[in-house]
Amino acid sequence: MDVKHLKLSRKQGVPIYLQLYRRYREAITSGKLRPGDRVPSVRSLASELGLARGTVEMAYQILVSEGYFMARGAAGTVVSPRLGTLPEPGDAKAPAPPAHASPHPPAMGIEAQPFQLGLPALDAFPRKTWARLAGRKLRTLGTAAMTYPDPAGYEPLRRAIATYLGISRGIACSHRQVFVTAGYRGALELVRRTLLQTGDQGWYEDPGYILARQFLERAGLRLEAVPVDEEGLNVRLGQQRAAHARFVVVTPTHQSPMGMALSLPRRLELLDWASRRRSWIVEDDYDSEFRYHGRPLPALKSLDRDGRVLYTGTFSKVLFPGLRLAYLVVPAPQVEKFEEMANHLPGPGSILPQAMVADFMEQGHFARHLRKMRTLYAARRGYLVDALIQTMGERLHVQPQAGGIHVLAHLNARQSDKALVAAATAKGLALHALSDWRLRKSPQGGLLMGFANFATAEEALAPVRRLKTALAQS
Amino acid sequence: MDVKHLKLSRKQGVPIYLQLYRRYREAITSGKLRPGDRVPSVRSLASELGLARGTVEMAYQILVSEGYFMARGAAGTVVSPRLGTLPEPGDAKAPAPPAHASPHPPAMGIEAQPFQLGLPALDAFPRKTWARLAGRKLRTLGTAAMTYPDPAGYEPLRRAIATYLGISRGIACSHRQVFVTAGYRGALELVRRTLLQTGDQGWYEDPGYILARQFLERAGLRLEAVPVDEEGLNVRLGQQRAAHARFVVVTPTHQSPMGMALSLPRRLELLDWASRRRSWIVEDDYDSEFRYHGRPLPALKSLDRDGRVLYTGTFSKVLFPGLRLAYLVVPAPQVEKFEEMANHLPGPGSILPQAMVADFMEQGHFARHLRKMRTLYAARRGYLVDALIQTMGERLHVQPQAGGIHVLAHLNARQSDKALVAAATAKGLALHALSDWRLRKSPQGGLLMGFANFATAEEALAPVRRLKTALAQS
Numbered sequence: 045m046d047v048k049h050l051k052l053s054r055k056q057g058v059p060i061y062l063q064l065y066r067r068y069r070e071a072i073t074s075g076k077l078r079p080g081d082r083v084p085s086v087r088s089l090a091s092e093l094g095l096a097r098g099t100v101e102m103a104y105q106i107l108v109s110e111g112y113f114m115a116r117g118a119a120g121t122v123v124s125p126r127l128g129t130l131p132e133p134g135d136a137k138a139p140a141p142p143a144h145a146s147p148h149p150p151a152m153g154i155e156a157q158p159f160q161l162g163l164p165a166l167d168a169f170p171r172k173t174w175a176r177l178a179g180r181k182l183r184t185l186g187t188a189a190m191t192y193p194d195p196a197g198y199e200p201l202r203r204a205i206a207t208y209l210g211i212s213r214g215i216a217c218s219h220r221q222v223f224v225t226a227g228y229r230g231a232l233e234l235v236r237r238t239l240l241q242t243g244d245q246g247w248y249e250d251p252g253y254i255l256a257r258q259f260l261e262r263a264g265l266r267l268e269a270v271p272v273d274e275e276g277l278n279v280r281l282g283q284q285r286a287a288h289a290r291f292v293v294v295t296p297t298h299q300s301p302m303g304m305a306l307s308l309p310r311r312l313e314l315l316d317w318a319s320r321r322r323s324w325i326v327e328d329d330y331d332s333e334f335r336y337h338g339r340p341l342p343a344l345k346s347l348d349r350d351g352r353v354l355y356t357g358t359f360s361k362v363l364f365p366g367l368r369l370a371y372l373v374v375p376a377p378q379v380e381k382f383e384e385m386a387n388h389l390p391g392p393g394s395i396l397p398q399a400m401v402a403d404f405m406e407q408g409h410f411a412r413h414l415r416k417m418r419t420l421y422a423a424r425r426g427y428l429v430d431a432l433i434q435t436m437g438e439r440l441h442v443q444p445q446a447g448g449i450h451v452l453a454h455l456n457a458r459q460s461d462k463a464l465v466a467a468a469t470a471k472g473l474a475l476h477a478l479s480d481w482r483l484r485k486s487p488q489g490g491l492l493m494g495f496a497n498f499a500t501a502e503e504a505l506a507p508v509r510r511l512k513t514a515l516a517q518s
Numbered sequence: 519m520d521v522k523h524l525k526l527s528r529k530q531g532v533p534i535y536l537q538l539y540r541r542y543r544e545a546i547t548s549g550k551l552r553p554g555d556r557v558p559s560v561r562s563l564a565s566e567l568g569l570a571r572g573t574v575e576m577a578y579q580i581l582v583s584e585g586y587f588m589a590r591g592a593a594g595t596v597v598s599p600r601l602g603t604l605p606e607p608g609d610a611k612a613p614a615p616p617a618h619a620s621p622h623p624p625a626m627g628i629e630a631q632p633f634q635l636g637l638p639a640l641d642a643f644p645r646k647t648w649a650r651l652a653g654r655k656l657r658t659l660g661t662a663a664m665t666y667p668d669p670a671g672y673e674p675l676r677r678a679i680a681t682y683l684g685i686s687r688g689i690a691c692s693h694r695q696v697f698v699t700a701g702y703r704g705a706l707e708l709v710r711r712t713l714l715q716t717g718d719q720g721w722y723e724d725p726g727y728i729l730a731r732q733f734l735e736r737a738g739l740r741l742e743a744v745p746v747d748e749e750g751l752n753v754r755l756g757q758q759r760a761a762h763a764r765f766v767v768v769t770p771t772h773q774s775p776m777g778m779a780l781s782l783p784r785r786l787e788l789l790d791w792a793s794r795r796r797s798w799i800v801e802d803d804y805d806s807e808f809r810y811h812g813r814p815l816p817a818l819k820s821l822d823r824d825g826r827v828l829y830t831g832t833f834s835k836v837l838f839p840g841l842r843l844a845y846l847v848v849p850a851p852q853v854e855k856f857e858e859m860a861n862h863l864p865g866p867g868s869i870l871p872q873a874m875v876a877d878f879m880e881q882g883h884f885a886r887h888l889r890k891m892r893t894l895y896a897a898r899r900g901y902l903v904d905a906l907i908q909t910m911g912e913r914l915h916v917q918p919q920a921g922g923i924h925v926l927a928h929l930n931a932r933q934s935d936k937a938l939v940a941a942a943t944a945k946g947l948a949l950h951a952l953s954d955w956r957l958r959k960s961p962q963g964g965l966l967m968g969f970a971n972f973a974t975a976e977e978a979l980a981p982v983r984r985l986k987t988a989l990a991q992s
Contacts, residue, residue: 156661156662156665160665162666163665163666166661166664166665167661169664171656171657174656175653175656175657178652178653178656178870179649179652179653179656182645182648182649182652182653183649187630187640187641188630189840190640190643190838190839190840191630191634191637191640191838191839191840192636192637192834192839192840193839193840193842225864226700226864226865226866226867227864227865229862229863229864229865230864233863233864237736242716242738258862259862262711262862264716360666364664364665365664365665365666365667366663366664366665366666366667366868366869366870367868368667368864368865368867368868368869369868388703388732388733388736389703389707390699390700390701390703390704390707390842390864391700391701391703391842392700392867393700393842393866393867393868393871394840394841394842394843394867394868394870394871395840395842396652396840396868396870396871397867397868397870397871
C-alpha cells in the first residue's frame, strides 16, 4: 500500500491519529494489506507524511493493541500473521479478528473446582511476601488506621491505584477520583446510588457478565439487551433500541465473555452518544492485565473528554478474590457527589487489606507478580487448549484469544450447552454455559472454562476427560 | 413488703417470672420498696411462693440488669441505692431511672479528636497479640480462603459470634443465622434489601442514632419519629402514629443517645405489635458489652418467639472501628432469603480480618480484652465527669449512666447546644449536639461526649477547658 493513498485531512475534525488508524484498518479488512506484510517504521511514515512522530506512534500502538499490527523489534512492524489463522468470513462459529475472551467470576464456591471462572492461580501467589508485608504493616500502622476509615478508601492505596492506572491504562486521574470498593459489586452499587434512579434504563452487552446483570436487575434497573458483534457492543443498535438509556455497562478491553475488543470507531460513537444524552458509561476493565500477544488497548476512560466514563477495575484476578477489593475512577466534576454518597454506604471494609495492597504495589511486588503471571497463564492456557483438542477433537471449537484467564469453546453440533453444563456440574466441574450469559436466545452454544489453576498438562487432562464423558451422556 | 402480696397467678397467661418482675417494679416505683431495702434471697422467695428457683432467678436478673436491684454478694440483694441519687420526679433535665447513655460513632474523622463518639480506647488495644495472630493466620490460611468468600461471612467467625451471643446475650442461634457485615450499615443494608421495599414506613427513636437515620432515609425509607421516655421507646405512641409501620429500629439495652433500657413491659408490647402486624424489629445492640454497674439486660432477641427480631452487633467498639466488621442475626425461617440476597450484595470484605477476629475470640483474647476495658472505661469516664464538674460547675448536668463509652450532659441554661457545638468544633473538639439527634424539636439541649481515649485526668481536663471557653463565646 502506497502511503500516498492514506488520504489524511486536517479539515475532517477527526484527529490525525484516528484517521491513520482507520485507513490501516480498512486496508487490512479489505485485503489491501495481508497478514505478514511489512508496514513503514514510525519514523519514516512520520517524515513521509509530515506528521509528528507521536501521532503515528499513537495510531500504531492502537493497531498493535487491537491485534492488527505486530511489533517485531529490529525486524520492524508487520500486519499480524495471527490474522491468517482465523476462520474465513462466513464461519458463524467464531467472530472476526481481533478475538480474545475472558469472562468474570460467577461461581461463589468456597473451594476451587476445575474450570472455575475468574479464579487466578492460587498456587502462584507470593504468600510469604504477603505475610511479611502484613506483619510489618501491623507493627507500623498507627492508631489513626484503627479509627473510622475514610469510606472512599485508604489514601495510600488510592494513590497507588492512580499511579498504576496512569502508567498501565493511560488514565490520568488524581487519587481523589479513585474510590476503593468491596469488589466489583461495591463499585456498581456506588455508581447506582450516586448517579442512577430505580427504574432507570441501561444498555447491557448480550451476551454479558451474568453476575453484574443479576446485581443490577435486583437493584431495580431495567436492562436493554444490546448485541455484541466482532467489534464489540453494537452502539448503533443500542441507540435504535433505547436511545434515552441513562447508562451502559461495557467491557471494552475484553468483551465478557466473547473476548473481542470494542473497536475504536465504536468507542468514539459510544462516547459521543453518552455526551449528547448526558448518559453514563460504566467501563468494566476486569482483566486487561493478562494479555499474551501485543499490548492491551488503552482504557476507554483514556478517551473520555466529557467526563461520562466511570472506570472500574478489580484486584480479584491480579491478586486473589478473597481480598474483595476493587476500585472505581469517577470523572473529576463528580468527586464530591461520590464522596458524599460513600459516607452513607457500607464501604470497602477493613483498612489492613487495603494497606497491604498499597505496600504490595508501592514496593514493586505487584508489577513483578503480573509479569510472572502473564508467562504462567500463557502456559496454563496451552495445557487446557491442548487437552481440549486432543480429547474432544471436532466436538469443540476453541476461540482464538489474546488474553484473559478463561477459554471460550463453541460447540460444533446442535448440542445444548446448558444440558452439557448440567451433566458436567454433576461431575464436580464448574464450567459455564454461554447461553446462560445471554439475554436473548441464540442457537450458538458454548462453554466458558477457567484454566488458571491447571499447574500441569496432566491436571488439565483429567477434568477434560470427565467433560467428554458428560458430553457423551448429555 | 410481704411476699404474700405479690399476687401471682398461673391463669393470667403471663409467665410467672414476668409477673414477679412487674410486682417488684411497681413496689419500687410506688415507694413501697425504697433504695437500700433488702429483698428476700432467691432460695427463700422460691420456697415461700412454691416456685422453681430458676423462675425467681430470672426475675431478679432482669431487675438487676435494669438497675432496680443490686446484688451485694453475701450481704444479699437490695433495692439499688443508686436510685436515691437521681433527680426528683418533675426535674425535666434527666429522665427517671435506670439511666445509662451511650451514642454511636457519628464522626468519620481519620484522626481521633477529643470527645469523638463511638471510638474505643485505641491505646489499650492489644496490638502485639493482634499482629502475632495475623502472622500465624497468613501462614496457615489455605488457598481455600483466597477464593471467592462466602458472602454471608467467614464460617469460623460466624460460629464464634453465635457462641458468644449465646453466653453473653442470651441469644440461642445457629451460625447459619449469623451474617457478617461491613459495619452496622452493612447489616441495615442487608435487612433493607431482603425484607423491605422503597417507601416502607418505620418507627425511629426520637432522639435516635443520627447516622443510621440518614442511611435509612437516603435508602428511600420513611421514618416516623417515636418519642423516647424513661422506659425507652414509647410503643403505644408508635402504634397511635403509625400502627401499620413495616419496621422499627430500636436500641433496647442502651437507648442511643439517652441511655435508658427499654423496660420489659415495653419489650413485650413491641414484640406483640410486631407479631400481630408481621412487622420487623431491628435491634441495635451497639455497646451492651460496656456496663459498669450490674449485668447488661439480655437482648430483646432472646424474647423473640415469633421470629420478628433482626439482631445487630458490632466489633467497632469492642475491638476497633477500622475493622469495619459487624453482624446480623436473622430468625431461622429467614435464613435462606438472607443467604440469597447476600449473594447479590457487596458483602463484608476480605477474609483476613474476619479470620483474625475469629481467632481472637476462640483463643480467649476477646473476653480478656472486654474485662480489661470495663475497668479502664469506668476510670476514664471518671476523668471526664470530674473534669466537667470541676470546670463547668452548674452549667452542665451530667446524666447518671450504667455503661457505654460516652457521657450525655444536659445544658442547664436555655443555651443552644448547636451553637455551643459549632463553637467547640471550631476549636477542634468532636462532640455532638443532642438536638441534632432529634427528629422533632425540643427545648432540652445536651452534649454527647466520648471519653474512651482520655488516658489520664489531665488529658480530660484540657479539652474540657477548651469547651468552657467555647461556652463563654457561643
